[in-house]
Amino acid sequence: MKRPAKDNEFSSRQIGRRALLLGTAQLGVVGVLGWRMRSMQIDQADQFRLLADENRINxxxxxxxxxxxxxxxxxxxxxxxxxxxxxxxxxxxxxxxxxxxxxxxxxxxxxxxxxxxxxxxxxxxxxxxxxxxxxxxxxxxxxxxxxxxxxxxxxxxxxxxxxxxxxxxxxxxxxxxxxxxxxxxxxxxxxxxxxxxxxxxxxxxxxxxxxxxxxxxxxxxxxxxxxxxxxxxxxxxxxxxxxxxxxxxTLDERLQSYAQARMDGESAAAVVMDLENGDLRAIASAPSFDPNLFVRGISVKDWTGLNEDIYRPLAAKAVQGAYPPGSTFKMVTALAALEMGVISPDETIYCPGYTEVGGSRFHCWKRAGHGNVNFHDSLKYSCDCYYYEVSQRVGIDKMAEFARMFGIGVRHDLPLSAISTGLAPDKAWKTETYGEDWRIGDTVNASIGQGYVLASPLQLAIMTARIATGRMVTPRLVKSIGGVEEPSGLGDVLPVNENMLRRCRASMDSVVNDRRGTGARARIVTAGYEMAGKTGTSQVRRITAEERARGVISNEDLPWERRDHALFVCYAPRENPRFAIAVVVEHGGGGSIAASPIARDIMLQALYDGPPPLDAYPEADRAAIAEQQKRIADRIAQIRPAQDRV
CATH class of the missing domain: 3.90.1310.10 (Penicillin-binding protein 2a (Domain 2))
Structure with a gap:
């Protein structure tokens, strides 16, 4: 059926309007997209370029x-x-x-x-x-x-x-x-x-x-x-x-290597301190370990060997070790007594070989006793009974105060691992630690560096340096950083009577340079290089009454780990001191036998800045010293880097 012309005309008008609306909408969308593309490509181009680079570049x-x-x-x-x-x-x-x-x-x-x-x-x-x-x-x-x-x-x-x-x-x-x-x-x-x-x-x-x-x-x-x-x-x-x-x-590598070589075969430690500025010239612990093993990745065999060695090569004994200082502590006890005025330098105390305190006997190392001794002789002969008596007059709190003044019981700030604080015990410490009162027997033991008293070789070197100089010398290990010098460690003057310090030094002089002194075998004979010092022996175990009744077991008869520690502290030259040294030989027995010869040899190496002449030693020792020097030189030559062997 044919539609009327009027209807066709109406339909055409409707389709035209719809097409116009649709075209307008399409043009609008295209316009918006075009505007957005222009904005992103031109207005926001830098921002998106940065985001692209950040995704592409790390x-x-x-x-x-x-x-x-x-x-x-x-x-x-x-x-x-x-x-x-x-x-x-x-x-x-x-x-x-x-x-x-x-x-x-x-x-x-x-x-x-x-x-x-x-x-x-x-x-x-x-x-x-x-x-x-x-x-x-x-x-x-x-x-x-x-x-x-x-x-x-x-x-x-x-x-x-x-x-x-x-x-x-x-x-x-x-x-x-x-x-x-x-x-x-x-x-x-x-x-x-x-x-x-x-x-x-x-x-x-x-x-x-x-x-x-x-x-x-x-x-x-x-x-x-x-x-x-x-x-x-x-x-x-x-x-x-x-x-x-x-x-x-501040280390002197050659002195450090010599000290290590001199202590070869021992479980020992030595510290050398420069008295002008507190510089630590050597901090040696024997035996030691090769740090290159750890950088490269240490093998199980090497690690096991280091850990199972009874001489503990991984322990830095010079700063980590805490030992009873033995008779090297007697200078602290004596200076506290002299400063307090509870005893005069010339007053004598009788030593029969033991002292009765609180119903217990405290023995002198010399069983027959020393007789009447004054301050000077008490150090020269290392009479224990003198200090048993003196300590009771001083009291433990004053002894602890003086110990800290001389560097014991104080943690010294050095860039080293696990530095020991040691221990200068007093009444408050025992109450806090053990919940017990301090006893007079504790004071008597502490007076000769036994009992609770502990010190590291570093602290003993500092103590000796302060006695030798009369100043609060502090240790310095870092000389400069990036070429900038670090502060000196000379320190202020000690608040101790200088006259008493001079008497103490004179007594330490006699320990080494008097033929009857306990350290006489370690003397230096070259004029102007003489050394002053103090021997020490610290007990690892207490001798029982039964052992004394049997004549006391000697150190040589005991297993190595139960023998006494040997100690020696010294400074030289005695007139114008340049260096202070402390040596500890673990389970070495007597300080005069095991520790003092090591200290003397290291001291001479420091004073001469290299191998000393044989005539610096007593004539009777020179042949043995010549062989020792050759042995040490050969050892150092074997481990020294190739560039140093030329």
Missing amino acids: VRLVPPARGLIFDRNGIPLAENEQNYRVVMVREDAGDVDAVLARLQSIVAIPPENIARAREDMAKLSSFVPVTIAERLSWDDVAKININAPALPGVSAEVGLSRRYPYGADVGHVVGYVGPVSDYDLSQIEDQDPLLQIPRFQIGKTGAENKLEQILRGTAGTKRIEVNALGRVMREIDRQSGEPGRDVQL
């Missing part, structure tokens, strides 16, 4: 060169050396096991290194390089490069690694570095981003640890281009960081 840290450690004469004690290492990127390797097997057939790599690398691969992303082995030779690097097509994902790199040229001679003082552990991260507050770098090394012990912030430096950065998966495509640029600052210690 910034990574570049470890700085660690600061070096030198001795007082500029000899490097800790340095950086080139370290060739082989790394693997797991995703590029494909069959990791097959590649590692081929790598081991080309270069000898310990199985423990392979195991550690597998652990690292399991923790890290597949595109992060993992170190397989370090300290490769140039020949090994060349072999890896030649066989590169057969070793996908494997490459050789060069970096820096720590090295200690003088090994065990400075192991306890300098310490060593090692990879950051979870424990390290839990103990460090600053959380430097460098610590997150895989296998980044930080100081673990000694000066390396305590001076970590100074030696570490600050990181550099490099900008690298990565793809969407984070895989490195290329390096764009690099900015170097600040290397760590160099540190110069």
Whole structure:
């Protein structure tokens, strides 16, 4: 049926209006899109370009060169050396096991290194390089490069690694570095981003640890281009960081090495202190350990050997050890009594070989007794009964006060691990520690450096330095940082009567230079170099009444670990002192036998700044000393770095 013309005309008008509306809407959408595209491409172009770059470019840290450690004469004690290492990127390797097997057939790599690398691969992303082995030779690097097509994902790199040229001679003082552990991260507050770098090394012990912030430096950065998966495509640029600052210690490496060699075969410690400024010229603990073993990754065999050695080579005895100071403490007791005026220098006390106190007998080391002794003779002969009596007049609190004044029972601030505070006990300490009252017998024991009194070789050296100078000499181990000198440790004048100090020094002089003094075998005969000192023997065990009835068991008849410790403190020259020394020989017996000869030999080495002439020793000792000097020289030559043997 044919529609009327009027209807057709109406329909055409409706379709035209709809088309116009639809076209207008389409033009509006296209206009909005065009406006938005213009805004993004022109008005917001910089913002989106930055976002694109941030997605494409990563910034990574570049470890700085660690600061070096030198001795007082500029000899490097800790340095950086080139370290060739082989790394693997797991995703590029494909069959990791097959590649590692081929790598081991080309270069000898310990199985423990392979195991550690597998652990690292399991923790890290597949595109992060993992170190397989370090300290490769140039020949090994060349072999890896030649066989590169057969070793996908494997490459050789060069970096820096720590090295200690003088090994065990400075192991306890300098310490060593090692990879950051979870424990390290839990103990460090600053959380430097460098610590997150895989296998980044930080100081673990000694000066390396305590001076970590100074030696570490600050990181550099490099900008690298990565793809969407984070895989490195290329390096764009690099900015170097600040290397760590160099540190110069007060140690004299040659004196340090001599002290270590002189104590070879002993479980002992020695500290040498410069009296002009408090500089620690030597801090030796024997036996020692080679810190290079820890940097490279110590083997189970080496670790077991160090831990099971009864001489405890890992212990820095010079600063960590706390020993009863024995008779070396008698100067403190005497000076407290003289300063208080409870005894005069010339007053005598009778020594029958023992003193009755509170119903108990306290014996003198000389069973027959010394007879009447004054202050001077009490030190020269080391009479115990004199100090038993004097201490009761002084009291423990005053003795403790003087002990702290002379450096005992005080923690000295040095960049070393686990420095012992020692112990200068008093009444309050015993009440707080044991909940018991102080007894007069405790005072008597403390007067001769036994009982609760404890001191490290470092503290005994400080005590001796303060007696010798009359000043509050404080120890200094860091001479300069980044070329800037550190403050001197000379200190203020001691609040002690100088006349009493002179009398104490005269008595210490007689200990060594009077033929009847307990330290006479350690005298120096060269005029102007004479030494003053004090012997000491500290009991590890108390002799029982039954043993005394049987004649007392001698140290030589006891197992090594039950023998007495031997101690000796000294300064020289006696007129114008330059150095103070403390030596402790664990279970060495008498101080006059085991400790004083070691101290005398180290003192002469310090005074002469090298091997002393034989005529500095008593004539009867010169043949034995000549053999000893040769033996020590041979030992030092064997361990000294190649550049020093020329």
